[in-house]
Amino acid sequence: MNTLKNKFAFALLVLFIFVTNAQVNIIPCPENIEIGQGSYILNNQTTIISGPSTQNEARYLASVLTKAFNKKPAVKPKGKKGIFLNINPGLEKELGKEGYLFKSEKKKILIEGATSTGLFYGIQTLRQLLPADFEFMKDPDKNVAVPVVKITDKPRFPWRAFMLDESRHFKGAEVVKKLLDQMALLKMNVFHWHLTDDQGWRIEIKKYPDLTKTGAYRKDTQSSWRNPERYGEPHGGFYTQEQIREIINYAGKRHIKIIPEIEMPGHATAAIASYPWLGILGTTNEVSVVFGKMEDSFNVANPKVYEFLTDVLTEVFELFPENIVHIGGDEVMFDAWKNSQSIQDKINKEGLASPADLQIFFTNQISNFMEAHGHRMMGWNEILGANVHEWHDDSEVQVKQQLAPSAIIHFWKGDTELIKKAVASGHDVVNSLHSMTYLDYNYKKLPLSRAYSFDPVPEGLDEKYNHKILGLGCQMWSEWIPEVSQMENQVFPRIAAYAEVGWTSKSNKNYDKFTQSLDQLKKRWKLSGIKYHEQSN
Incomplete structure (x- = not known):
């Protein structure tokens, strides 16, 4: 019986690793990845939530989404759903000036960095989590799934x-x-x-x-x-x-x-x-x-x-x-x-x-x-x-x-x-x-x-x-x-x-x-x- 349980546990582990790798293919490989359950659905109604300090990165992200949906997304200062961009100076001690925190949930995505550079790199991670053809599809009616995931990341060298x-x-x-x-x-x-x-x-x-x-x-x-x-x-x-x-x-x-x-x-x-x-x-x-x-x-x-x-x-x-x-x-x-x-x-x-x-x-x-x-x-x-x-x-x-x-x-x-x-x-x-x-x-x-x-x-x-x-x-x-x-x-x-x-x-x-x-x-x-x-x- 124990042997059967061990084989079953091993099979689940292999399945978990396969699913994880299938979902998260990011180069360069991030520092830490935690895979959750479900996904966030990205479409032409997705809103970008951005304050004054993140406007440049918001414009960049908007240009990425516009390529995919052939429609410019709304950028708002507040909201309950969407992609949230945030400068969090408190992250610098842990992640440095170029590190970032990426967290996707079923109703929102949060991208944070101690600086705008870290925030920008979090956006690059989002790009690589999306299908390879995402920015080339020009389909306003497409729904795209982003896996629920938490990524903390920083570079080895400056x-x-x-x-x-x-x-x-x-x-x-x-x-x-x-x-x-x-x-x-x-x-x-x-x-x-x-x-x-x-x-x-x-x-x-x-x-x-x-x-x-x-x-x-x-x-x-x-x-x-x-x-x-x-x-x-x-x-x-x-x-x-x-x-x-x-x-x-x-x-x-x-x-x-x-x-x-x-x-x-x-x-x-x-x-x-x-x-x-x-x-x-x-x-x-x-x-x-x-x-x-x-x-x-x-x-x-x-x-x-x-x-x-x-x-x-x-x-x-x-x-x-x-x-x-x-x-x-x-x-x-x-x-x-x-x-x-x-x-x-x-x-x-x-x-x-x-x-x-x-x-x-x-x-x-x-x-x-x-x-x-x-x-x-x-x-x-x-x-x-x-x-x-x-x-x-x-x-x-x-x-x-x-x-x-x-x-x-x-x-x-x-x-x-x-x-x-x-x-x-x-x-x-x-x-x-x-x-x-x-x-x-x-x-x-x-x-x-x-x-x-x-x-x-x-x-x-x-x-x-x-x-x-x-x-x-x-x-x-x-x-x-x-x-x-x-x-x-x-x-x-x-x-x-x-x-x-x-x-x-x-x-x-x-x-x-x-x-x-x-x-x-x-x-x-x-x-x-x-x-x-x-x-x-």
Whole structure:
């Protein structure tokens, strides 16, 4: 008899788990889910209950419901039934500024957050609780069931980023907005916008109009790595400051911060082609049509170059509301520095040990300028001065300078011991180890399961430094990805894995559950026209 009871109990448990998983397929997986009985029926009569402090989120939710029912829902300050949106500062102690409480009952849904950001993320959870085709059905008579459920949720990391490189291949505002929409659904909060590089300058700078007149266009494009073949047509494009403000506003409504990347001192060919006096070689007069590491770079020994860069940053500060600017700082080729008299004179004058030491000296100048203007510098981990490239010899990377401790280190290459040294020196770190986060890598090299397995906190890090790991970024480099459909194939579905890496606690991560939930997202992506990768495991 006991055996029969045990089998019956086990069968009920399996049924409960099946029903729970069938009802709640949310990416990133929430912190805690309690399943109740019954459902809330959502239809074109559903009212949104919102006070003055939640009007922006109410408008956003109303736009979601309007897509489904082809009718704008009423938004009222009071009511007994409907979807209640509430800012509850008391939740911050338990759930932080980005956490939320979601509670659906048979007659109402309550979404609360300590801030409007948390409230917004609760709305994203509601979206994923609804059928995948909900926002595409345009059926005013449809009734849709939301399971009775209580969800308390908060992110593991405060920095959950997606990077788009538009300097190599320009994609345009509508593509960016579409990506921002998907980031919002996945509760990602940082859009890292790579706007300048050797092959294109994509941001209008009013004081230096040739940056876009010349630097935003190249005559041709290399078709594949180490291949002399070219596409045989020009490529170009840039964003006006007005367009950038529009995209910033669009992102802000989705609680996404935009961090621009303005490369210096390397990856500067497009800028030098626009104003040749910026460079070291004196021979760079056109935007690069090939990819890789270029020999020329900004002449950091020239005071006029420093003036140019601070002028550019001043306009960037005025455009972007966030107080962080990424300066790149990666892959500087030091051969030109070793052969430049002005660079060598600068090294000697400042009592520096090597080209890498000069780069740190320069980077600190930029950091000091940013701090004086209320901003903070971020850069790839070469700005620390460590040798992470096989083409540098030891003499090039002897350093005496100490990088400004306020600099955020964006780790991408080298031994993870560099992360431990960086946090011990006081730096915050965003971990984007290339072998785990580079979306231009094919699925054989970086399958979905590997992306999902990434942990931004390196193994062996002393727990007292865990708070110095801000989170992660996943990077869509675009050298060999000219078409939007190609880009989408590389980004989706791996971006969902990174969203869960950034949000979900390690104890709640489960790859099988993630792939089950991913089926719902794939249906949504298909309806959105997103060309995701089919066989990605």
